[in-house]
Amino acid sequence: xxxxxxxxxxxxxxxxxxxxxxxxxxxxxxxxxxxxxxxxxxxxxxxxxxxxxxxxxxxxxxxxxxxxxxxxxxxxxxxxxxxxxxxxxxxxxxxxxxxxxxxxxxxxxxxxxxxxxxxxxxxxxxxxxxxxxxxxxxxxxxxxxxxxxxxxxxxxxxxxxxxxxxxxxxxxxxxxxxxxxxxxxxxxxxxxxxxxxxxxxxxxxxxxxxxxxxxxxxxxxxxxxxxxxxxxxxxxxxxxxxxxxxxxxxx
Amino acid sequence: xxxxxxxxxxxxxxxxxxxxxxxxxxxxxxxxxxxxxxxxxxxxxxxxxxxxxxxxxxxxxxxxxxxxxxxxxxxxxxxxxxxxxxxxxxxxxxxxxxxxxxxxxxxxxxxxxxxxxxxxxxxxxxxxxxxxxxxxxxxxxxxxxxxxxxxxxxxxxxxxxxxxxxxxxxxxxxxxxxxxxxxxxxxxxxxxxxxxxxxxxxxxxxxxxxxxxxxxxxxxxxxxxxxxxxxxxxxxxxxxxxxxxxxxxxxxxxxxxxxxxxxxxxxxxxxxxxxxxxxxxxxxxx
Numbered sequence: 260x261x262x263x264x265x266x267x268x269x270x271x272x273x274x275x276x277x278x279x280x281x282x283x284x285x286x287x288x289x290x291x292x293x294x295x296x297x298x299x300x301x302x303x304x305x306x307x308x309x310x311x312x313x314x315x316x317x318x319x320x321x322x323x324x325x326x327x328x329x330x331x332x333x334x335x336x337x338x339x340x341x342x343x344x345x346x347x348x349x350x351x352x353x354x355x356x357x358x359x360x361x362x363x364x365x366x367x368x369x370x371x372x373x374x375x376x377x378x379x380x381x382x383x384x385x386x387x388x389x390x391x392x393x394x395x396x397x398x399x400x401x402x403x404x405x406x407x408x409x410x411x412x413x414x415x416x417x418x419x420x421x422x423x424x425x426x427x428x429x430x431x432x433x434x435x436x437x438x439x440x441x442x443x444x445x446x447x448x449x450x451x452x453x454x455x456x457x458x459x460x461x462x463x464x465x466x467x468x469x470x471x472x473x474x475x476x477x478x479x480x481x482x483x484x485x486x487x488x489x490x491x492x493x494x495x496x497x498x499x500x501x502x503x504x505x506x507x508x509x510x
Numbered sequence: 511x512x513x514x515x516x517x518x519x520x521x522x523x524x525x526x527x528x529x530x531x532x533x534x535x536x537x538x539x540x541x542x543x544x545x546x547x548x549x550x551x552x553x554x555x556x557x558x559x560x561x562x563x564x565x566x567x568x569x570x571x572x573x574x575x576x577x578x579x580x581x582x583x584x585x586x587x588x589x590x591x592x593x594x595x596x597x598x599x600x601x602x603x604x605x606x607x608x609x610x611x612x613x614x615x616x617x618x619x620x621x622x623x624x625x626x627x628x629x630x631x632x633x634x635x636x637x638x639x640x641x642x643x644x645x646x647x648x649x650x651x652x653x654x655x656x657x658x659x660x661x662x663x664x665x666x667x668x669x670x671x672x673x674x675x676x677x678x679x680x681x682x683x684x685x686x687x688x689x690x691x692x693x694x695x696x697x698x699x700x701x702x703x704x705x706x707x708x709x710x711x712x713x714x715x716x717x718x719x720x721x722x723x724x725x726x727x728x729x730x731x732x733x734x735x736x737x738x739x740x741x742x743x744x745x746x747x748x749x750x751x752x753x754x755x756x757x758x759x760x761x762x763x764x765x766x767x768x769x770x771x772x773x774x775x776x777x778x779x780x781x782x783x784x785x786x787x788x789x790x791x792x793x794x795x796x
Contacts, residue, residue: 411611414583418607419627419678429630433617508617509658 298479306480307487314469314481320488323454323465326382327492330389330450334397335443341394342401342439352402363395368456375461385464388457389450396449400442404435433508440504447496455489466492529556530714531580531682532592538575538584549575550587551739557682560712564725565733566771568779570786572740573718574610577686580716581607593682606680610687614659614670620646621655623670627678645673648707665689665696669703676707683708683715689724698756701727709753722775726750726767727758734771737778737785744774 280300286292287299298306310316345352345359371388378384408431416430458467466489473481538550550572557563567573578584580591582601590597593604614623622629624645628638646655649669659667668688675683689697701724708715708728719725725732726748734743748767750758758764 409611411609411613412615414607414609415613415615417583417601418581418605418675419630420601420603421630425630429626430615433615436617509619 295479298483302480303483303487306478306484310469310473310481310484310488314473314485316466316469316485316488319465319469320492321465322382323451323458323467323489324492324495326386326389326454326465327447327451327496329386330393330454331443331447331496333386333390334393334446334450337390338394338397338442338446339401339439342398342405342442345398345402346405356399356402359395359398363399367392368453368460371457371460374457380461380463382464384461385454385457389454392453393446393448393450396445397439397442400445401435401439404438404442405431407438408434436504436508440500444497444500447500448493451489451493451496529592530559530561530594531557531716532590532595533576533580534590534592536576536579536587536589536591538572538579538587548739550579551741553589553735553740553742555733555742555745557714557716560714561730562708562715562717562728563731563733564717564719564729565735566719566722566725566775567735567740568737568775568782569720570738570782571735571778572738573720573735574686576740577607577684577718581605581684583607603678604681606675606678606683608668608672608675608683608685608688610690612659612664612667612671612691614667614674616659619656619658620651620662620670623659624673624677626674631678642673642677645677646670648676648710649673650703663696665692665700668692668700672704672707676711676713681714683713684718685715686718687720688717689721690719697721697724698727698759702756704728705754722768722771723759726764726771727754727756732771734774735778737782743778746771746774 283292283297284300287294287297345355368388370391371384374384374388378387412430412434413426416426421429455465455467455470458464459471460467462468462471466485470482470485470489473485533556534554536550536553537548540547540549553572553576555563565573565576575584579587582598582605585599592598593602598604615626618626621639621642625638625642628641633641643655646652649672651666651669651673654662654666659670662670668691672685672688689700692700704715705728707713715728717725717728729748732746732748734746735741736743746767750761750763750767
């Protein structure tokens with residue numbers, strides 16, 4: 260694959276961003292969009308430097324990233340374990356799968372007062388909110404991945420007299436990994452949305468708190484720039500999980 | 511899952527004269543919503559040491575059920591399966607299975623796929639890779655060791671599956687329509703490859719197929735099964751010279767054997783077709 264072909268998706272993605280930004284700039288400057296509601300993209304770009312220098316955004320970025328990382332580790336350990344349990348105990352699966360799916364669509368973020376009572380106004384509340392909200396997709400996708408393992412692969416394992424542990428580590432898990440990673444990526448997105456949301460609501464911690472403060476000051480370019488950092492956290496986690504998946508399952 | 515059992519050397523030697531694999535009075539019934547269906551009814555035959563035996567029959571004659579019973583993947587049947595005179599239940603180290611469906615592990619490259627059974631048996635990495643390379647060469651895939659299945663054709667993937675099974679050094683190679691998903695030319699050429707391997711390893715081989723040409727090209731004997739319930743209709747000796755290649759398909763004797771098998775199969779296949787039509791009409795009427 261040539262360098263040009265390899266770079267094409269990234270170039271197209273960045274190009275699209277530039278074109279949309281330029282179009283937005285033109286529409287705002289032309290008066291089609293109210294500049295008091297949507298700030299000029301050029302002002303947002305300039306605000307990046309300002310929030311780095313004046314608002315300590317790097318520290319806040321690292322704080323939100325760390326909270327998402329802890330929540331991500333928790334959903335991986337607990338979510339995958341629960342998915343495995345539901346896959347092994349059919350009665351439990353039949354009893355709980357629908358409830359887990361229903362839980363996935365519940366607006367967990369609204370439960371933040373309860374978490375505040377339990378854990379106090381601290382990073383633990385923020386992490387636990389992210390963890391609880393992100394758990395269902397990890398459980399469901401782990402379950403789906405394991406259940407969808409092609410029976411012929413299991414039969415190959417049986418024909419080679421694999422022990423149950425070998426069957427799990429050598430066949431079931433690698434076969435289920437792509438679907439499990441879809442769940443983990445979804446889970447991380449859910450976790451991050453809830454973490455930033457709770458930071459915003461309780462005015463505590465990382466980027467969510469910063470967005471709250473900037474919005475309160477009606478600093479719209481700064482608010483959008485801070486949201487840009489939230490997107491950066493998401494991109495970072497997406498990139499890292501993709502790398503881990505490729506490392507664990509090369510093809 | 512039962513543990514593999516070893517077969518004693520004495521038994522193995524004596525088995526070379528008589529049936530090495532014995533299938534005795536196998537009956538298998540399935541319970542379905544429409545009632546109990548007898549898939550295989552009192553099937554008995556044996557496979558001699560180093561022999562290539564094919565089982566042929568129309569769809570629904572219980573071929574795959576027999577494959578699963580002999581391979582130990584299906585239990586709860588009457589009768590018994592023996593290897594070297596010893597009754598076996600469950601999967602067995604002496605039997606290596608090649609499946610109809612694509613069965614390579616997509617996350618492993620060719621070398622790792624073929625080395626899989628050696629890895630399970632705890633062979634050191636260098637040694638298992640060396641042995642795996644030997645079997646990769648045997649199926650003609652030298653140079654593809656680092657490729658993943660997604661980068662290979664269907665025929666190549668099936669050769670990887672065969673090499674992986676052979677790497678476990680089974681005494682009996684059990685194959686269930688391994689070329690069913692391939693085109694006719696690839697099927698003939700892969701048949702050549704299987705013949706070469708079988709002849710060089712003197713591998714006792716049992717092939718399940720519905721393809722008459724394939725069965726005649728490869729086999730020493732062909733067992734023809736009846737449509738449901740699956741019974742042994744006839745066992746035909748294939749008196750074609752060995753070593754064989756796919757060029758044999760143009761010989762008169764080959765054509766004679768194909769016609770002979772088809773004469774046996776035609777009635778069964780027609781019965782199967784009528785039965786399926788009747789079922790479809792019944793379903794439509796409901």
